[in-house]
Amino acid sequence: MRVTVSFSDQQLAVLVATLAERRPELERLDQLVAAALDEYCRDHPEQAGGRPDDG
Amino acid sequence: MTAELISPGTGQAMVVRRGQVLVIEQLHGRQVVDLNLFCLADGREHLSASRTRALHGLSIAVGDHLWSAAPRERPLMTLIGDSAGGRHDVSFPACSAFEYRQATGISGHTNCADIQAESIRRFGLTPDHVHDPLNLWMEGGGGSDNQLWWRPVPSAPGDRVELLAQVAVVASFNPCGDDLFDASGYEVSPVLASLRDATEAERAALVPARRRGPAGGARRLEADPGYVPGYRTSPLRRRSLEVELPDGARGRLDALRRHGGFGESDGEIVRAVLFSWWLEHHARMAATPGSSRPGSAGSRR
Numbered sequence: 091m092r093v094t095v096s097f098s099d100q101q102l103a104v105l106v107a108t109l110a111e112r113r114p115e116l117e118r119l120d121q122l123v124a125a126a127l128d129e130y131c132r133d134h135p136e137q138a139g140g141r142p143d144d145g
Numbered sequence: 146m147t148a149e150l151i152s153p154g155t156g157q158a159m160v161v162r163r164g165q166v167l168v169i170e171q172l173h174g175r176q177v178v179d180l181n182l183f184c185l186a187d188g189r190e191h192l193s194a195s196r197t198r199a200l201h202g203l204s205i206a207v208g209d210h211l212w213s214a215a216p217r218e219r220p221l222m223t224l225i226g227d228s229a230g231g232r233h234d235v236s237f238p239a240c241s242a243f244e245y246r247q248a249t250g251i252s253g254h255t256n257c258a259d260i261q262a263e264s265i266r267r268f269g270l271t272p273d274h275v276h277d278p279l280n281l282w283m284e285g286g287g288g289s290d291n292q293l294w295w296r297p298v299p300s301a302p303g304d305r306v307e308l309l310a311q312v313a314v315v316a317s318f319n320p321c322g323d324d325l326f327d328a329s330g331y332e333v334s335p336v337l338a339s340l341r342d343a344t345e346a347e348r349a350a351l352v353p354a355r356r357r358g359p360a361g362g363a364r365r366l367e368a369d370p371g372y373v374p375g376y377r378t379s380p381l382r383r384r385s386l387e388v389e390l391p392d393g394a395r396g397r398l399d400a401l402r403r404h405g406g407f408g409e410s411d412g413e414i415v416r417a418v419l420f421s422w423w424l425e426h427h428a429r430m431a432a433t434p435g436s437s438r439p440g441s442a443g444s445r446r
Contacts, residue, residue: 091389091390091391091392091394091395092387092388092389092390093387093388093390093394093398093411093412093415094385094386094387094411094412095385095386095387095388095412095415095416095419096332096383096384096385096412096416097383097384097385097386097416098324098332098333098381098382098383099381099382099383099384100251100253100254100255100324100378100381101324101325101331101416101420102384103249103251104249104251104325104423105419105423107249107250107251108423108427111250112426112427119386119388120388120389120390122419123388123390123415123419124390124391124394126418126419126422126423127390127394127397127415127418127419127422129422129426130418130421130422130425131397131401131418133425137400137401137404138397138400138401138404139396139397139399139400139401139403139404
C-alpha cells in the first residue's frame with residue numbers, strides 16, 4: 091500500500107540523519123518507515139491492536 | 146483590528162492596553178502557542194511563570210491571572226475565555242535550539258526561544274529578555290515520580306483563547322516550533338491573532354490598577370518603526386512524499402486510528418508513529434540536561 095505523508099524539511103533532515111547514522115542497513119525512507127511501524131507496533135501492542143508477534 | 150495570521154516559524158509582539166482582549170485562534174487545531182508578556186511602561190516587569198504556578202498550579206484555566214514577579218508582583222493578564230476548555234502549562238520552558246540540537250545532532254530547528262527573541266527585538270529587547278512562557282493549549286502537570294509531564298490539549302479549528310490585559314503589556318506569542326515531539330501533532334500550523342475591547346461584563350474581571358516596586362529606572366517599551374522581521378526558520382517548507390508500506394500495514398494503521406491520538410489520515414498516523422519510534426529509539430535524550438518537553442515526552446499516549 092502507498093501512503094502520502096507530509097513532512098517539513100527539518101523533519102526530513104532528522105530522518106535522513108537517522109538513516110545514515112543509526113540505521114545504515116536501511117537504504118530508503120520507505121524502509122525506515124516500514125521498520126518504524128514494525129518496531130513501534132511490536133513495542134506497543136496495546137496501541138496496535140494485537141500481540142507483540144502479530145504481523 | 147482584523148485577525149492577523151501568524152505563520153509557522155514566526156511570531157508577533159504587540160501592545161495590548163488595559164481593558165483590551167487578545168484573542169488567539171486555532172486555524173488547523175492542536176497548535177501549541179507560546180506567550181511572553183512585558184509591562185509596556187517598564188520592560189523590567191514581565192510574566193513570571195513561577196509566581197503564576199505558585200498561585201494557580203502547574204497549568205492555568207479560565208479565571209486565572211498571569212502574574213509578574215517580585216518586586217512588582219501583580220496580574221498582567223487574565224485568561225477570560227477558552228473555547229476548548231483545557232488547561233495551559235506554566236511549568237515548561239520555551240523549546241530551544243539547544244534541546245533540538247541535543248536531541249537530533251542537527252542545528253537550525255524552529256524553536257520558540259529564537260522566535261520570541263526575534264519578535265521582541267521590535268521593542269528593543271534581546272534574547273536575554275525571553276522568559277519562561279505560558280504554553281497555550283498544552284497541559285502540564287507533575288507526577289509522583291517528581292517529574293513533570295505534558296500533553297496537548299485537544300483543540301479544533303476555530304478554538305480560541307481570550308486574554309484580558311490588566312495593565313498595558315507587550316504580548317509576544319508564536320506557534321510552537323516543535324514538530325518532533327508531538328506538542329502540536331508533528332506539524333507547526335499557523336494561528337490567528339486579534340485585539341478587541343473588553344465588553345462591560347468582561348471588564349468586571351479587571352483588578353484595581355496598582356504599582357509596586359521601585360519607580361526609578363523604568364524602561365518604557367516602544368516599537369521600532371523601522372523594525373523588519375527576520376525569522377531565520379520561516380518559511381517552514383513542507384513536502385508530501387509517497388511511501389510504500391507492506392500490505393500488513395493496513396491493519397496496523399486502522400488499529401492505531403481506533404486507539405486514537407495518532408491522527409486521522411494514514412499519513413498523519415504514519416508520521417506520528419515514525420517520530421514516536423524515533424523518540425524512543427534514536428533521539429539523543431540522555432544528553433538533554435534538565436529535560437524539558439522532549440525529555441518528558443515519554444510514552445504519554
